[in-house]
Amino acid sequence: MISDITIGQFMPGRSFIHKLDPRMKIILMTVIIVFIFLAKNLFSMGAMVGLVILTVILSRVPLRMYFKGLKAIWFLVFFTALLNMLYIRGEHIVFQYRSLTIYEEALWQSGFVAVRLVLIVLISSMLTYTTSPTDLTAAIERLLAPLKLFRVPVHELAMMMTIALRFIPTLLEETEKIMNAQKARGADLESGGIIKRAKALIPILIPLFISSFRRAFELATAMDCRCYTGGKGRTRLNVLKYRFRDVFAFLLMGGICEGILYLNTLAPSLVR
Amino acid sequence: MEDNITIQYDHTEESPEIQISLQNVFYEYESTDESPPKEVLHGISIDIRQGEFVALLGHNGSGKSTIAKHMNAILLPSGGKVFVAGMDTADEALLTDIRRTVGMVFQNPDNQLVATIVEEDVAFGPENLGVPSDEMRKLVDDALKAVGMYEYRRHAPHKLSGGQKQRVAIAGIIAMRPKCIVFDEPTAMLDPRGRQEVMDAIDNLVRNLGITVILITHYMDEAARADRVIIVNDGNLLTEGKPKDVFSHIDMLREHHLDVPQATELAQYLRAMGYDIPDDVLTPEECARAIMNARR
Numbered sequence: 337m338i339s340d341i342t343i344g345q346f347m348p349g350r351s352f353i354h355k356l357d358p359r360m361k362i363i364l365m366t367v368i369i370v371f372i373f374l375a376k377n378l379f380s381m382g383a384m385v386g387l388v389i390l391t392v393i394l395s396r397v398p399l400r401m402y403f404k405g406l407k408a409i410w411f412l413v414f415f416t417a418l419l420n421m422l423y424i425r426g427e428h429i430v431f432q433y434r435s436l437t438i439y440e441e442a443l444w445q446s447g448f449v450a451v452r453l454v455l456i457v458l459i460s461s462m463l464t465y466t467t468s469p470t471d472l473t474a475a476i477e478r479l480l481a482p483l484k485l486f487r488v489p490v491h492e493l494a495m496m497m498t499i500a501l502r503f504i505p506t507l508l509e510e511t512e513k514i515m516n517a518q519k520a521r522g523a524d525l526e527s528g529g530i531i532k533r534a535k536a537l538i539p540i541l542i543p544l545f546i547s548s549f550r551r552a553f554e555l556a557t558a559m560d561c562r563c564y565t566g567g568k569g570r571t572r573l574n575v576l577k578y579r580f581r582d583v584f585a586f587l588l589m590g591g592i593c594e595g596i597l598y599l600n601t602l603a604p605s606l607v608r
Numbered sequence: 609m610e611d612n613i614t615i616q617y618d619h620t621e622e623s624p625e626i627q628i629s630l631q632n633v634f635y636e637y638e639s640t641d642e643s644p645p646k647e648v649l650h651g652i653s654i655d656i657r658q659g660e661f662v663a664l665l666g667h668n669g670s671g672k673s674t675i676a677k678h679m680n681a682i683l684l685p686s687g688g689k690v691f692v693a694g695m696d697t698a699d700e701a702l703l704t705d706i707r708r709t710v711g712m713v714f715q716n717p718d719n720q721l722v723a724t725i726v727e728e729d730v731a732f733g734p735e736n737l738g739v740p741s742d743e744m745r746k747l748v749d750d751a752l753k754a755v756g757m758y759e760y761r762r763h764a765p766h767k768l769s770g771g772q773k774q775r776v777a778i779a780g781i782i783a784m785r786p787k788c789i790v791f792d793e794p795t796a797m798l799d800p801r802g803r804q805e806v807m808d809a810i811d812n813l814v815r816n817l818g819i820t821v822i823l824i825t826h827y828m829d830e831a832a833r834a835d836r837v838i839i840v841n842d843g844n845l846l847t848e849g850k851p852k853d854v855f856s857h858i859d860m861l862r863e864h865h866l867d868v869p870q871a872t873e874l875a876q877y878l879r880a881m882g883y884d885i886p887d888d889v890l891t892p893e894e895c896a897r898a899i900m901n902a903r904r
Contacts, residue, residue: 468724468725469724470723470724470728498722498724499722501724502721502722502723502724502766505764505766506766551716551718554714554716554719554720555719555720555722557682557714558712558714558719558720558722558777559722559732560682560707561680561682561711561712561781562707562711562733562736562780562781562784563704563707563708563736563737563784564732564736565704565736569738570735570736570738571734571735571738571740571741571744572731572735572741573727573728573731573734573735573741573744573745573748574728574741
């Protein structure tokens with residue numbers, strides 16, 4: 337039941353994308369997202385679409401997983417595109433009916449917005465499909481390390497993320513147990529309006545909170561016993577290491593970026 | 609279970625014969641608004657030697673867990689002293705050294721595991737100690753092999769059974785190479801199969817790795833495996849000795865609401881009925897043998 341929910345939706349695999357260093361993946365993903373916004377004509381946008389589709393194919397994650405990710409946001413895409421179409425003003429009128437005017441610029445704009453949203457969702461779901469939660473938190477800890485200079489508790493944040501990920505399945509299981517226990521006592525969780533159902537959740541949330549605090553206390557003691565004293569002087573079992581393929585991907589990406597900027601100059605911008 | 613894997617332990621460095629020494633320990637819970645201070649340990653003295661397997665028994669609220677928590681400075685005595693390998697637990701500067709000498713495994717395996725992957729969890733202790741990455745791999749692999757969980761090293765902890773999780777928790781302590789491990793009712797939340805797995809793992813630690821083990825339990829059958837049994841009652845030491853000797857005082861144990869191992873109990877019934885059965889039977893195997901011999 338609810339314990340079937342997988343977090344981060346990591347799909348283990350051995351593809352080129354899977355094997356990339358998670359830090360490099362996060363960096364490259366950020367660059368791609370920036371360039372999705374920089375692509376302003378059909379040439380450059382076409383190249384970005386091609387690039388994203390290529391990485392999706394390279395990841396060798398079943399396509400239906402990506403469609404599942406897209407299904408969650410299609411309404412957002414549709415709505416944003418519609419608003420852009422109706423409200424953006426330009427010079428070339430394509431269609432006019434009473435007070436409703438649609439401009440050519442608005443059509444381009446809404447098309448680009450829709451494509452951008454879809455690409456962003458594809459590329460970020462690719463990151464979570466191909467990177468294990470452990471790698472992801474390790475990478476975030478390393479990438480944010482410079483913030484330690486500004487006294488941001490980077491290690492503590494990463495530790496919290498790890499523990500949260502570790503305990504999500506445990507707490508889900510516990511929720512299910514408590515729900516069953518309350519049902520056995522005659523609690524009615526399914527019927528009634530929103531307010532009645534929200535009220536029915538209270539006898540589930542209170543025991544869950546109490547037990548979470550108890551767990552937190554026990555976990556803290558166990559961590560003390562294992563000599564945890566914070567991030568200082570800690571080493572790691574699996575050290576992240578940039579390999580040849582990471583350098584290769586980085587250089588390739590640099591070339592692609594140059595190319596996109598060049599394609600942008602070939603034709604006038606269609607969007608702002 | 610892989611029983612034959614051994615870890616090379618370096619005990620050649622000079623270590624005192626006595627690993628843990630509780631000297632006339634008193635402990636009282638601080639007073640709160642609702643309750644006055646409550647003394648739960650009334651002058652306990654225990655010495656635990658290198659390589660010993662000691663079981664600490666007592667009914668609920670007898671103070672046995674409180675004693676355990678004094679052994680690696682989770683609690684500090686309000687009177688008396690506790691020494692771990694010669695180090696005073698009250699000395700805060702020695703805290704890390706004390707905790708890497710005496711590891712502790714708790715009742716609920718879920719609340720001890722930190723990481724989302726088994727091997728990363730086992731590495732948590734060594735990571736905290738600052739062990740270099742290249743040495744860490746061997747520590748983690750050896751620890752997982754010692755509890756028979758090596759094949760599960762890439763699994764997520766929440767997909768394991770209770771007994772498996774508890775073995776991973778034990779591996780997490782072994783990876784820090786402690787001289788001594790305190791088990792605070794490690795099998796209380798497990799099913800019979802999980803209990804068996806965990807007890808086999810503990811046996812392996814004592815017999816093959818030479819780790820000193822203090823097992824806190826209320827299962828008499830588990831205590832019967834120990835070299836020495838200590839019985840605690842209401843914050844006082846009741847008795848201690850070899851399991852055979854302690855469990856032969858059935859009436860005294862009953863008086864303090866403690867059981868005896870089932871095999872011992874059966875043997876005593878049979879003896880009372882006039883069969884010729886020795887009074888030092890502890891395990892089902894010994895019991896079966898005694899009954900076979902009695903029939904002949």
